[in-house]
Amino acid sequence: MPTSSPDSPVADSPIPILTTVRDYRAWRAQATSDGKSVGFVATMGALHDGHLKLVQASLQENDYTVVSIFVNPAQFAPTEDLASYPRTVQADIAKLASLSDNVSQSDRRVNVAFVPSVKEMYPNGFTQVVADQIGAFVEVKGLSHQMEGGSRPTFFRGVATVVTKLFHIIQPDKTYFGQKDIQQSIVLRRLVSDLVFSHPPSPESLRVIPTGRDPNDNLALSSRNAYLTPDSRQVAPVLYRALKTGQDIWEQSHWTDANKEERIRVTLDRARAVVLERAEKCCQDGRGVDLKLDYISLNHPKTLENLEQVLAEKGAEAVDVSQGAIFSGAALVSQGKDGKVTRLIDNLLLGFTL
């Protein structure tokens, strides 16, 4: 374990915290020589039960489990919330330390938390302004500019870059990501496949774990939910309700290939209407909550093509729903004139599994 100042998260840690690539590599070399498999969960911290599901999956399937906590500046646009992103490392470490493999009842626990500095991850410096960046960055073309990438055009470049670094450092045999960020998982599987990563050794070793939700109202758990006020927290589950409404329509038994155009339109219209009606109600109820729909879309599960767009540009014959569809959306909620905006995202899988 590295030495540390008394108030750093490393001091008195209930699990080893490694902060440098050098220390981690020494630990990993020992794990390799001991013949131990390593599972990896990448996070930005502010851990919640959704993250802990990923960690539990890793504890079940690997000898050792490593969790990284790193708020990656490269995936935030200059206008986004890098500075205010919740940072709760000590509480995160306590949560990780309290976990054990609850299925096979082995005594496996999180072995290492990797908590690097920005300097450690970007030793040659870094700017959020893409045009001014110098050095190696990773892009996964064709999958990064629709859905979440439509509103966050540099986001997946930042994610693919930092995850490439993390995979090179951590050398995971398996790695665990959340369905909540479905596009991220698809982009990263393609990255692993196209750049022939040896760790993880295949896109399938990047496991995607179902979205953890609030048991009362199904709101997808998210670190940024910490920004919600009590009133905006009441409004936030509307995105899930909208997607569920659309899913119920999509899954009706009368749809055939001949009426897929109507299937797409009705599914999207009804789901969007749920959010728009709630937004209207927010405007009228005097609480000052502002709800905006960013998008709700249907996308091909592999190519991420926007089905509505394909329909408009190429006609119904060009639309392929035979492999199912990703049904996803994002909405922005805030309260008060200068209230912090929370970006909510969610998705449901229509007719396919990951």
Ligand SMILES: Nc1ncnc2c1ncn2[C@@H]1O[C@H](COP(=O)(O)OP(=O)(O)OP(=O)(O)O)[C@@H](O)[C@H]1O
């Ligand atoms: N509700 C959830 N269920 C399962 N996995 C999740 C959930 N929320 C996040 N994850 C996964 O945890 C990993 C780390 O995500 P991250 O630290 O960004 O948390 P987050 O809650 O998604 O934060 P943010 O609010 O910034 O989007 C990612 O693979 C992400 O998909």
Ligand SMILES: CC(C)(CO)[C@@H](O)C(=O)[O-]
């Ligand atoms: C994968 C990740 C840790 C990369 O910073 C982040 O995008 C996240 O937490 O989902």
Ligand code: BAL
């Ligand atoms: N869970 C994705 C991290 C982000 O929104 O920056």
